[in-house]
Amino acid sequence: MHVIEIQGLSKDYPVGFWKKQLRPALKPLDLAVEQGETFGFLGPNGAGKTTTLKLLMGIIFPSSGSARILGKDFHDPEIKRRIGFLPEQPYFYDYLSAPELLDYYAQLSGVPQTGRKQRISEMLDRVGLGDVGNKQLRKFSKGMLQRVGIAQAIIHDPEVIFLDEPMSGLDPLGRHEIRELIQSLKDVGKTIFFSTHILSDAEALCDRVAVIHKGELRGVGVVNDLRSSAAGKTEVIWEGASALGSVSNYALEPHVTGDTVRATVSTELLDTMLERLRQQHARLISVTPLHGTLEQYFLSRTSDQEPVRV
Amino acid sequence: MRSKKTVLIVAAGALAVCFAGSIFALDGATAARGGESTLEEVLYLPSGKALQRLSLGYSSLLADIYWTRAVQYFGSRVQRSTRYELLDPLLEITTDLDPHLIVAYQDGSIFLSQQPTWGAGEPDKAVALLEKGIRNNPEYWRLYFTLGFVHYVDRHDYKAAEQAFRKGSEVPGALPWMRVMAARMAEKGADLGTAVALWQGVYNNTNDKELKQTATMHLDSLRADADMNELDRRIQLYRQKTGALPARWSDLIRAGLLPGIPLDPTGVPYKLEANGQVNIQDPSKFKFLGEFRNK
Amino acid sequence: MNSRLSAITLNTFREAVRDRVLYNLIIFVLLLVASAPLFGQISIGLERLILVNVGLSSISVFGILIGIFIGIGLVSKEIEKKTLYTILSRPVRRWEFIVGKYFGLVLTLVVNAILMSVGFYVALLISEHKLTGADGHLLIAIYFAVLEFLMITAVTLLFSSFSTPIFSAIFAFALFVIGTFATDLRNFAAAAHGMTKWFATAAAYAVPNFASLNVIGQVAHDQPLGGSLIVMNTLYALLYSAAVTAGAVLIFERRNLK
Structure with missing residues (x-):
């Protein structure tokens, strides 16, 4: 079963003084996330990640399309018992202490009175805030607030957890701690949907990623595949498009721009291909081994320009 | 999505029903209070000077409100009541709040000076009000x-x-x-x-509508008085000429003493009684008749 | 009352209680009441009257001001600081949020009114050395002040559900002033003609009629107030507040939150 199924979900905002024109913040989006998956929602700032999450949480209403979470319509209040959400750069009621805040959210999520207190103190221990006592949140550091944020998202033991930029604005140590927390949730089988523009976090945690740019889905990939598909390859760029015919057995995904060709080749076949190119009098411009990173995938999906002319 | 629609329908229904209910309840509360809310407010803040300080500089706006209250107070009583005890305090407060509100002196003094039921029958207070007005607005x-x-x-x-x-x-x-x-x-x-x-x-x-109406009635009555004095004179002339009283207006017309049937200022013919007395047909339209009638 | 509604109500109350500005206003009111006997010394023979007028007016006006002051931020602050996101992503219906906020602020204002009333009666006891039946009569005016709070909270919440705090404050305060002169508006409607009459009548019923709920003048002079006035004013305040809150729900249910 797909835990999250997004079908043609879109959002337009009216702009201009008379609110006549529509600016699409999210073009119709289709996505599916499976049970137990950690799904990364990648995109530069302003790509539409937060819009998508706000639509899914019912904070704004879609211009078209719908979504199903855990097999039910996403506006069904019942499913909201079973999901958790951490907004981007969350701010909490700063006049409350951490236990009071969690108690409030637990009540709103319908956690029964019995055992609630126990659960709250366990939760605080789990996110490393076991010793904060009754200090008001206004005295919390950013990293502590982010941990409170995660705690409130999971206080009611949800099956699906949505996190919007959970690592943004944190120092390296804080990021590491949050990453560990997400990993621990993943280990107990929770489905996690998180948006980020920090690729290394996604690479470290995600099973699959979707890349969104300018409100449009640009691609979905399995992180391990992306990694292995690039591993052991080298990018070769040369001048002399006529030489492409003689190396067509080796050159993968060739891009021709004018007389310049960019292609990848398996590293063990590199020498053979370079020899052929020399025979054809092609002028070699660059030879770069590929490291196979999510970054390349990301950049290739978010660049709007044609391959760079060298 | 269906639950949202239900909420919207329930909320719209509650809005309509509760608002309609609030109208009835408010009318009920107003009825329970009686119509004298203005009275209480005036009596408990009898000083316009104090009110001026309380109005935080918006005294001329407050003066307009008090003037409106005075007009409404007068309008609700004119020709119906002989009790106008709030009129003077209302006018005092109004003119304390805005000493240059000419209309309050001008119309207010006439409200005060007219005899009941046309006014408060307090010409001395009217004079005091006007003298205050002249002090504040000598030009x-x-x-x-x-x-x-x-x-x-x-x-x-x-x-x-x-x-x-x-x-x-x-x-x-x-x-x-x-x-x-x-x-x-x-x-x-x-x-x-x-x-x-x-x-x-x-x-x-x-x-002011009431005041214009009063003035019109006075003018009509005065003109009717003048007309009837003149008709009396012509009837006397007829009597001297013929030795008898005219039975109808046409007798006078035939005698060359009248150009046509005489009409009162409201356009209704005057009544010629059998004993030669002249009268008007509808006394309710001439409330102030007789002030200048020659006996 | 379901547990979500009561949780929101109590949290709203807790926020107000922990807000220091609230205490400043309460202290101000207490000072005013405490200084009322001094006013009395200036106008000899009117101590009680002045104390009652100042005390009861303060309870009403400051309650309304606190209501506006807190009310304008009830919804917009939660949107601005995005705390609403963590609420709407839970099984909380939007109407529950609005109604919970409403009850929370009303609870705050009622507790305020009780505190101020206690201070007021203490001042009265100090000034008069005893409390009489006429002083009990003053409770009607305090009760009506609470009814005013029901209405101003609903009105402020309505504006807060779609407008910025500044505009909400301006709108709510304007309605408070107009509502104070609602009787004049009704008299004006009665005297007007045609379209003007129609508009004035509609406006007279649409604005919160605070004039109807102000009996400070009467109770200060110990004039009798009919039971029917109490019943009708109670009905009016409840129905009006319910209608306005329903309006706030209608707006908020459909609103896209930034």
């Missing part, structure tokens, strides 16, 4: 006219009236007939022509 000559009017019509103090008109006529910009009025006061005292001129002045000076 406004029409207030002298109203002062002269009150002295003449309601207090029958022709000397004071003459003084008022004369002082008014000395204000730069005053119309010349103010001097004419002063002269009339001096030589004649009570006189039908003067009364007509005064009421015409009141009619022209005001925009």
